[in-house]
Amino acid sequence: MPIRGVLFDVDDTLFDYSGSEEAGILAHLDELGLLARLPGPQAAVDLWRTVMEAQYARFLAGELTFRGQQGERTRQFLARLGEPGAERLSDEAAAAWFAGYAAHRDAARAAFPDAAPALAGLPPHLRLGVVSNSSADHQRDKLRAIGLLDRVxxxxxxxxxxxxxxxxxxxxxxxxxxxGLAPHEVAYVGDNYALDAEGARDAGLHAFWLDRTASGAPVGEGIRVLHSLDGLARALTA
Ligand SMILES: [Mg+2]
Structure with missing residues (x-):
């Protein structure tokens, strides 16, 4: 049965999430004069990511709303920087701090250079879409900003x-x-091995793991590896 549709992950698959996150937090901390509280820029990025992963997991588990996890990230991060009263920061103050970060992050947001060409190179009969662990409004805004919303x-x-x-x-x-397709007619493309590749395969889709770092990590049965989106059109018909 040929593949008739492709579903994509967004963050770190079509959209350079890690790049915009890094640029955003560094610019925000620099603007606030907080960078000096950390040993260096990489330590700041690493701490922001560690806090994000813990609080985003609570959002995915249904413990926090999408906005709630943003506030908690702010409180936990500022507490780790030794900011007095950080854990008791009001929702409004936490949202304002996060909005400052988000403005810098959004100024840096971009699709991966291979995303638009790969989508343009797919056969026009393929139906395309997105499945993402996020909020639809947030992802729609992001895809619009990077010029991919019309396509996917x-x-x-x-x-x-x-x-x-x-x-x-x-x-x-x-x-x-x-x-409007059955799972066996659809491919899924994503960068997270467990969530995207194993998840899609176990749901009966054709699973393509996007390993942009070319890690060489072994993959399980039924999972195909891409190192960029350049080869996607070819891989879908192989
Ligand atoms: Mg991803």
């Missing part, structure tokens, strides 16, 4: 609205249903 945004399934995050099979199946 017709089907945009996000965990916040769907109710379950990847690797739950139901969210992949919701994406397939949005395309």
């Amino acid at each position: 945004g017709a089907v945009l399934v996000c965990s916040d609205q769907h109710g379950e995050p990847k690797p739950a099979p139901s969210i992949f199946h919701a994406g397939c249903a949005g395309l």
Whole structure:
């Protein structure tokens, strides 16, 4: 059965999330005069990511709203910098601090250079969409800003609205249903091995793991590896 549709992960697959996150937090801390509290820029980025991963996991588990995890990231990060009263920061103050970060992050947001050419190079009969562990409004804004919404945004399934995050099979199946296709007719492309590649395979889709670092990590049965999106059109017909 040929592949008739492709669903994509967004962050660190089509969109350079890590690059914009790094630029955003460094510019924000520099503006606030907080960078000197850390041993160096890499330590600042590492701490921001560690805090983000812990609080984003609580969002995906349903403990925090999408906005709630932003506030908690702010409180936990400022507490780790030794800011007095950080853990008791009001929702409004935390949201304002996070908005400062987000403005710098959004000024730096960009698609990976291979994303638009790869999407343009796919056969026009393929139906395209997105399945993402995030909020739909947030991802729609982001895809619009980086110029990819028209190409992949017709089907945009996000965990916040769907109710379950990847690797739950139901969210992949919701994406397939949005395309009007069965899972065995659909490919999934994403950078996270466990959530994207194993999740899609276990949900019955064709799984393509985007390993941009060319890590050489072994992959399980039924999972194909891409090192960039350049070879996607070819890989889909191989
Ligand atoms: Mg990703």
